[in-house]
Structure formats: C-alpha cells, structure tokens
Amino acid sequence: MMMSFHTLRKAIIPTAFLLFLVAAPITAAPTIVYEVYTLLPGDTRENLARRNGLQPHEIIEVDDGPWQAGKRVALPKESSEPADSASEQAADDPGAPRVANVVRDRVDIRSEAGKGDSLFRPREGSKVVVVEETDTHYGVMMADRSTGWMEKSALSVKGPVEDEWLEGLLSGARNDIVQEAFRYLGVPYRYGGDFPYSTDCSLLVQQVFRARGVKLPRTAATQAYIGKKISLSHVQPGDRLYFANKRGRIDHTGIYIGSGQFIHASSKRHCVAVDDLAGPHLNRLSVIRRS
Secondary structure: OOOOHHHHHHHOOOOOOOOEEEOOOOOOOOEEEEEEEEOOOOOOHHHHHHHOOOOHHHOEEOOOOOOOOOOEEEEEEEEOOOOOOHHHHHHOOOOOOEEEEEOOOOOOEEEEOOEEEEEEOOOOOOEEEEEEEOOOEEEEEOOOOOEEEEEHHHEEEEEEOOHHHHHHHHHHHHOHHHHHHHOOOOOEEOOOOEOOOEEOHHHHHHHHHHHOOOOOOOOHHHHOOOOEEEOHHHOOOOOEEEEEOOOOOEEEEEEEEEOOEEEEEEOOOOEEEEEEOOOHHHHHEEEEEEO
16 A cells, blocks of 8 residues: 555654554555654665665655655554554553653652652653553653653653664663753753753753763853764764754754754743754754764
C-alpha cells in the first residue's frame, strides 16, 4: 500500500513521539503504520532502511530539502491487526515506556507516590516518559534514570516511546552537562533571570556549564564565539546550540541532548523545556559550539 507524498504530509501529526495510522481498505489486510522519524547525524537512507528491515525506496521524505540531520521521514510499519490508536497499542504492553503530556500545572513530581520530596514541577505541555504505574500515580523517568511519581490526573498518556529515542535520552542523561541541565526542567522563564528560581536561555547555559567548570559570557551573542565550532553532522549531547533571528543576530541558545532534541529556557513555553531541533528551530540554527 503506497501513499502520495502530498496525502502523507497532510496526515502527519507534528510531534516526535506520536504515530499516525493509515487504515487498510480491507479489514482482513494488515494495518499500515507510518512512524515519523527525525534524521540524526550519520543517518543515511541505506542504513536507516537496513535498521528497520525496509528497502531504501520505502522511506518517504516528509520534509522538503536535502537528506540531513533534522529532516523528518516516514517509515512504514505493518501490524497484523488494525490499531485504533497509539494509546491502545501501548495498553497491550503496560510495562513498556510510554510518552505522556503534562495536562495540569502546579503538580509536583515526587520521590514517592502520593508523598515524598518534591523533585521538580513540570509545566503544562511538557512531555515525560512513563515507566511505572499504580492505581493513582504514574512513575516517570528522571534524568538520572530514577523514578519520580505524578498523579495520573496530571498526565495524558499518548503512546509507546520509540526505542531509539529512549536510548538516546538515556545516553544523553549520562552526559554530565545534559544531566546538570535536566536538574532545571520546569524552572520558570524570566528575562534576566534569578537563577536557579528563574532563568533566561543564556543564563541557563552559562550556569549549567559553570557547574561543570566551564566559564561562559552572559549573553547568547557572546557565548556563540566561545569553543570549538561543530557541524550539525557531528553534533553530540552537551554541545551548545545558538539560534539567529531574521537579521542574523544570535538571540537564543540551548544544549543538545541527543536524538534530535535540545533543552532550553523557552519564552514560548514559559519554562525550561525539551523541544525537537527539527522544524522552525533548525531553520534558525546559526552555530554549534563545544567546550
């Protein structure tokens, strides 16, 4: 079963973790599931096809432009039985990690279900990875791979986490810089900042690197000149990303965490958050630096 690029692109849900389903016209036939994947440095059409048991021509390019890190492609999968949603697929294996959206503000992640110390408070709209479950709480994966606990009513579980994304997250969490940055997830955004109670993008980067013995200037525009310049094809967790506005001026920064994602103090999200590098962010990426 094949789809035109135009039809496929209209069907895509623009998020790194959800699957969109294309039902087969005959109920006895397998359901075709297209998994949206963001290319990572080093991915080629051939090795991506080989890893997923596909022929190279079966990979559909979602985004226009050259084949490079950050580009989205669609990988066809087959299921022997029709599936109505990613959430229902996840329900078949309740022990599998699942991605969830935070749907309520002012709910703490705690060290124990229903009690214990507050570890941090994610903002509404943030994503977490669910790894355990009780009657009333979900266990969510922390940066150091320990488990924190959130009320079920605060989360909307969307579906299974792709293995490669989870591996990338765990690998990134082992990176000292990334692990330090993850300590501040959910900290409110405020221009100028009062670290660690609030922060802006360059203050977050400055303080994260300071904790690891690296001195950086205060502003993103001046930080962007410090360190070794890295190409996108060689970006690694812990590298600093700098973004430019339409006039070419550096006005934003964050830290790459692996698997096509970065952590930053986001004025749009009003807090420190993790976002995909693909899309508008990638279009604004100006320089990558390594300390």
